[in-house]
Amino acid sequence: MKPALAEVASPPPAGENPPGDPQLISDLFHALNQPITALQCALELSLRQSRTVAQYRDTLQAGLQQVERIATWATRIRELLQADDAGDDRQVLPLESFLQEAVSDLQPVAESLQVGLALRCDISAGVRFEPRRLRQALFSVLEYALSSSAPGDAWQIDACERYGQAAVLLAADASPRHGEAGPPLDGEPQPSASTLTLQQRLGLAIPRRIVEAAGGSLQTSESRTGLRVELCLPLAPA
Numbered sequence: 001m002k003p004a005l006a007e008v009a010s011p012p013p014a015g016e017n018p019p020g021d022p023q024l025i026s027d028l029f030h031a032l033n034q035p036i037t038a039l040q041c042a043l044e045l046s047l048r049q050s051r052t053v054a055q056y057r058d059t060l061q062a063g064l065q066q067v068e069r070i071a072t073w074a075t076r077i078r079e080l081l082q083a084d085d086a087g088d089d090r091q092v093l094p095l096e097s098f099l100q101e102a103v104s105d106l107q108p109v110a111e112s113l114q115v116g117l118a119l120r121c122d123i124s125a126g127v128r129f130e131p132r133r134l135r136q137a138l139f140s141v142l143e144y145a146l147s148s149s150a151p152g153d154a155w156q157i158d159a160c161e162r163y164g165q166a167a168v169l170l171a172a173d174a175s176p177r178h179g180e181a182g183p184p185l186d187g188e189p190q191p192s193a194s195t196l197t198l199q200q201r202l203g204l205a206i207p208r209r210i211v212e213a214a215g216g217s218l219q220t221s222e223s224r225t226g227l228r229v230e231l232c233l234p235l236a237p238a
């Protein structure tokens with residue numbers, strides 16, 4: 001069976017890849033190609049074989065799930081490729097307010113995951129950023145932190161001014177791990193380990209590109225207590 005639709009998901013030529021992690025780009029297009037191929041195969045089999053109404057309904061339902069996966073991966077790939085654009089509406093923004101907004105928005109998610117989320121700010125200067133981009137970067141970093149957590153973990157977020165930059169440090173106080181992760185919630189589809197890893201890589205790559213486009217940096221490291229994420233942004237001139 002020739003996967004004709006797979007041509008749509010081919011990565012750009014080697015010389016035209018955007019800056020960043022070329023392996024991530026390749027892995028994302030591979031992930032997008034999988035549901036495209038599965039959908040094509042299911043439709044071709046349905047056309048070649050006589051089936052009952054119930055079987056056609058099952059095929060359509062499975063096809064819709066593949067379409068949802070295609071739409072999700074396509075959206076995320078577009079977000080990654082657009083993240084290098086710093087935007088045309090850059091302003092001097094109060095980082096503390098944007099941090100408080102992001103933490104407040106994700107607090108219910110953290111509580112549902114049984115993960116602590118605390119913010120401490122000591123910063124008065126602003127950063128030069130496009131509002132939408134700053135929200136996206138902060139929200140994505142916090143989402144990445146939560147996706148890397150287990151029940152009982154606690155995240156402390158500290159923001160301060162340091163060496164002419166706004167530094168935001170997310171430090172995890174990881175709870176002791178006893179055995180494997182708990183069972184999935186009833187009725188909630190669980191992504192495969194490879195898909196989850198790819199989602200986490202993408203969840204970090206997008207804010208890193210956004211921050212770097214604005215002249216900042218984003219670094220991760222492992223400490224004795226858990227994961228650390230450090231976000232640095234140049235302060236706007238007074």
